Amino acid sequence: MRHDNLDTFLKTADTTLAKGPVALIFVEDDVEIGSTVRHHLDCGFKTLLVLMPEAFGLPDDVADKVERINFDVVRGDDCFDAVNRVSAAAPGLWLYYCYNAEYLFYPFCETRTVGELLTFHTEERRDAMLCYVVDLYAGNLEAHPNAVSLEDAHLDKSGYYALARNDPDNHNYPKERQLDFFGGLRWRYEEHIPAKRRKIDRIALFKSKPELTLRDDHTFSDEEYNTYACPWHHNLTAAIVSFRTAKALKSNPGSTFDIETFKWHNSTRFEWHSRQLLDLGLMEPGQWF
Incomplete structure (x- = not known):
């Protein structure tokens, strides 16, 4: 599913983040986005949140398996703020975060x-x-x-x-x-x-x-x-x-x-x-x- 921004996504947190572990993948550029998502799907995460600029594309084979959130890094600590906001919305769940090409x-x-x-x-x-x-x-x-x-x-x-x-x-x-x-x-x-x-x-x-x-x-x-x-x-x-x-x-x-x-x-x-x-x-x- 695609979400306009993190605020919109967090309104669905009660259902979307019902089970863990949850992975957050921050996309900084268009390098190896698909392989990063596939790798973490294969790890067995229950939910994958892909936070990425609207202009970038997701491969068709993974687009319907993740929660895509429009997200642009404006300040250096934007990613840390996003992790904290998701963490606050999902108490008690195991979370993981990384960047594309990781x-x-x-x-x-x-x-x-x-x-x-x-x-x-x-x-x-x-x-x-x-x-x-x-x-x-x-x-x-x-x-x-x-x-x-x-x-x-x-x-x-x-x-x-x-x-x-x-x-x-x-x-x-x-x-x-x-x-x-x-x-x-x-x-x-x-x-x-x-x-x-x-x-x-x-x-x-x-x-x-x-x-x-x-x-x-x-x-x-x-x-x-x-x-x-x-x-x-x-x-x-x-x-x-x-x-x-x-x-x-x-x-x-x-x-x-x-x-x-x-x-x-x-x-x-x-x-x-x-x-x-x-x-x-x-x-x-x-x-x-």
Whole structure:
């Protein structure tokens, strides 16, 4: 169904958002819209909200399977505001958000649905899941000048690290079970990335509740939502493989001419399988087998 804007859609929230998990896909340009929607439909989300400019088109095979909402990003925090508004309208549901040309992977996603994943996570008394945004890029930029190619996708197999997340409200002591994660293109080309945008961690899967607020650094007002594990053992984590940074670096006049290729000695072809991400340590199964 097509909706004129988010306000119009939220008037139907009682029925449209009756069951979760719900995915929000924000469309920033016309790159890989169809593949992004198909991938998340295959994950098993009960409802997909595709927030996109009116001028862009949706492929016919997915147009009738999603809730299309006319949406233009005017300010940098418009997407975060939209997530918060949907969250407020659907308390108690698991929500997920991403952008076009981003693809959610979680342990054993080839045989298990996202609903099964979140059922297990809920049983572990967790209301949010840490996701790592893993940069993808085309291996041949001459053939793919926008840096996007599903068939020629590559990622960095090493170069990821974490730093303590200091708490300015507590004498800058490290926050408990919270870390800032870095790596990928945002690390290798950090001179072109604002410092605030260099982290690759995103709490992209979370259970909505009253007064919960998503902040513009992809963390939440409830600090427990921002933790990578519970106090008693390791928890599941997921990965969002994303062409978003590569697209931005190649479309920005300030960086595009400095980059002839994204490939380096630690590049490897992406296999589009959760096993590769598990083997590289880019997500963890926790206690889920």
